[in-house]
Amino acid sequence: MEENTDIIQAVDVSISVLMAVAKSPDTRLTDIARKLNQTKPRILRMLRTLEHRGLVRKTSEGGYRLGNAIIVLGTAASTQVDLVKIASPILESVGQKVNETVQLRIIDNAESLCIAKFEPSRDLRVHALIGRRRPLYAGSSKVLLAFLPQQLQLLPARLDRFTQRTITDRIKLMAHLREIRKAGYCISRGEVSDQLVSVAVPVLAFDGSVIAALNIAAPAFRTQDSDLERFVSILKGASRKISEELNW
Structure with a gap:
């Protein structure tokens, strides 16, 4: 399969991370990395970036949920x-x-x-x-x-x-x-x-x-x-x- 050169891989994976959190609230870093077949350090960087922009938030139990910025996008x-x-x-x-x-x-x-x-x-x-x-x-x-x-x-x-x-x-x-x-x-x-x-x-x-x-x-x-x-x-x-x- 030919690779689409217009796709930015990091952005593509970040969107996959966001969708994973959307589908499974309170999902953990290890679960996301396993589902996406990515390393934990890479997924952690993406989660922290998404968290910085308010798109996800980390719960007190260590899982991840959608952040308040998603409400703005959804609206x-x-x-x-x-x-x-x-x-x-x-x-x-x-x-x-x-x-x-x-x-x-x-x-x-x-x-x-x-x-x-x-x-x-x-x-x-x-x-x-x-x-x-x-x-x-x-x-x-x-x-x-x-x-x-x-x-x-x-x-x-x-x-x-x-x-x-x-x-x-x-x-x-x-x-x-x-x-x-x-x-x-x-x-x-x-x-x-x-x-x-x-x-x-x-x-x-x-x-x-x-x-x-x-x-x-x-x-x-x-x-x-x-x-x-x-x-x-x-x-x-x-x-x-x-x-x-x-x-x-």
């Missing part, structure tokens, strides 16, 4: 899975009302990632693709960036220009993000594509943090200012429904 995972399930019918409802493409996007690896969509049946429409990534600093995805406390850390070293309307000056971008945060929504005209207009609002998680963005994208030639105002109103109502179902 985040559960929320994201629930998010698509909850949002999908709401996206369809919005799409039927406006007869345009609707997307749900989250932040993933400092980019905007589409995780759910609705497309109308009309021939000329904006095509969305689940899994497609966009930069956070261009288009209506800026609504995700606007509500984060550490915005600069998520910006690439160079802000590429997609059209003449793309904001590539950091000072102007930060000022624009403040305007978005104050308004509570983002309208983008031709920042990613000259022919595209999009509107986005934030979706709030159970703790009030912004977990996703809900947006409508449409061809610029058939979208008037009155349409954009209507889109904002509809999106805010839809976002509120999703947030409420996420126990916000």
Whole structure:
């Protein structure tokens, strides 16, 4: 069997250690090492590293259990899975009302990632693709960036220009993000594509943090200012429904 060179062995084994603790609470070092066919010193180093990050904890009896940091991971995972399930019918409802493409996007690896969509049946429409990534600093995805406390850390070293309307000056971008945060929504005209207009609002998680963005994208030639105002109103109502179902 060929070895996968993309796999970091130490990380792979550490995950196996974490899964072993998850499956057998209070399991001991010796048992984990035997199950994984690894040496005790190696497993001990990994357990101590996981313990340092709060992913496991050692009990008074010498066994290991999951740590409190796992609760954070579990809650985040559960929320994201629930998010698509909850949002999908709401996206369809919005799409039927406006007869345009609707997307749900989250932040993933400092980019905007589409995780759910609705497309109308009309021939000329904006095509969305689940899994497609966009930069956070261009288009209506800026609504995700606007509500984060550490915005600069998520910006690439160079802000590429997609059209003449793309904001590539950091000072102007930060000022624009403040305007978005104050308004509570983002309208983008031709920042990613000259022919595209999009509107986005934030979706709030159970703790009030912004977990996703809900947006409508449409061809610029058939979208008037009155349409954009209507889109904002509809999106805010839809976002509120999703947030409420996420126990916000």
